[in-house]
Amino acid sequence: MSTSGQPQFRYTQTPSKVLHLRNLPWECIEEELIELCKPFGKIVNTKCNVGANRNQAFVEFADLNQAISMVSYYASSSEPAQVRGKTVYIQYSNRHEIVNNKSPGDVPGNVLLVTIEGVEVGDVSIDVIHLVFSAFGFVHKIATFEKAAGFQALIQFSDAETASAARNALNERSIPRYLLPEHVNSCHLRISYSAHTDLNIKFQSHRSRDYTNPYLPVNPTAIEGVVQPALGPDGKRKEAESNVLLASIENMQYAVTVDVLHTVFSAFGTVQKIAIFEKNGQTQALVQYPDVSIAAVAREALEGHCIYDGGYCLQ
CATH class of the missing domain: 3.30.70.330 (RRM (RNA recognition motif) domain)
Structure with missing residues (x-):
């Protein structure tokens, strides 16, 4: 039982390869759902931000046994499923497939999820990313981070058309060699659309930038050039x-x-x-x-x- 008195699972439902997730952070994005579920199998579809509070989602596995595996794991685990520290309640959906929704990453939006393959953290600076993507329009915000998939960046444009032009031109391409450190042999870009529409950037730093707000505080510990004497x-x-x-x-x-x-x-x-x-x-x-x-x-x-x-x- 959770502290709120809600059971994390309902055992009376018929198993389905589609799982219904509740109590998610309201701004939960598709990438976070996939990160939570992919240890149990291949995700073929998702539907995010559903329900009155936009804190529910559906995830469809390729195979029924994969969905059963996830439910069984968390039913017997002492640690609940969590996203951003919030306990996520999981149950089988009464639907057996997610319809009228494109595959994850294929729904056009104004924010791109860019995975930069073949590099280590620090090899590609946020300024280089900005330079490459600014060729297609004004970049509003950038946030970089590391995930299991590698070094990634969320890049926000003003509209989906500009983001689409950047994706079509750069997906499966490489960052120009002259912008990369000498030890980097190749730098492959894999680009999809994010479910984000507006990134929440709290500080200007070497990890995140908001180019629309010049008065946003600079993180003193992260700004370029600040080093220990x-x-x-x-x-x-x-x-x-x-x-x-x-x-x-x-x-x-x-x-x-x-x-x-x-x-x-x-x-x-x-x-x-x-x-x-x-x-x-x-x-x-x-x-x-x-x-x-x-x-x-x-x-x-x-x-x-x-x-x-x-x-x-x-x-």
Whole structure:
């Protein structure tokens, strides 16, 4: 029995190769259903986000015994089936096939699921992915992650037509060789449609980007160029050169805003991103330039100086 008093299974139903899953996260996507079910057999069809709360789904196995195997496993397991930490209730469906639905990944949408084969994590940066897919239209958002299938990315366009053009051109193709590290011999793209329509990006980082929101916070631990300082020959801390500056703001008598910092730092070159955050009770900011040389000039000019009289200093 679950903590809510609901049994995870109903034993009175006739077995079917179609399983009915309940209590899913409301935004559960097709890829997550397949990930949960594929250890038990081949998935031939799914139907996501059904029910009044869009928290139910149907999954059709290729064979009845595969569906029985999944139900039997979780019926006897001490660990319930889960998606994103939520217990999923599984029962046989009263239908024996899912009709009027295309195979997983074939329903056109504005978000693509891209599996990048032949690479390790870190071989293909989010900037390279953005460059390749921007050839077909404005890319709104990108999220990258690792799954059992390998290194994957969700890429959001404004509409299904643009996403379809990108998929038709790039599916089963490779990222141009000159964009890849030397040790990567091939980089195969396998592209399908995602059930997502709008990705939830919380931070700009080397793993996720929202190109529609320049003021989205930058994750301080994930932004490119932020590394732990190395030690010099004398054993003292050696500052690593980077295109990202960390500014500590002291003697604050005025509100700190992204616009104020952008005005100050833009005097030395194009500012790509700014993030303001609190750390150990002190206000700090990350300022990203296109390259290390611009950042070095800005640091040399601004370090230890006040922005205006009685204002605050940048260390």
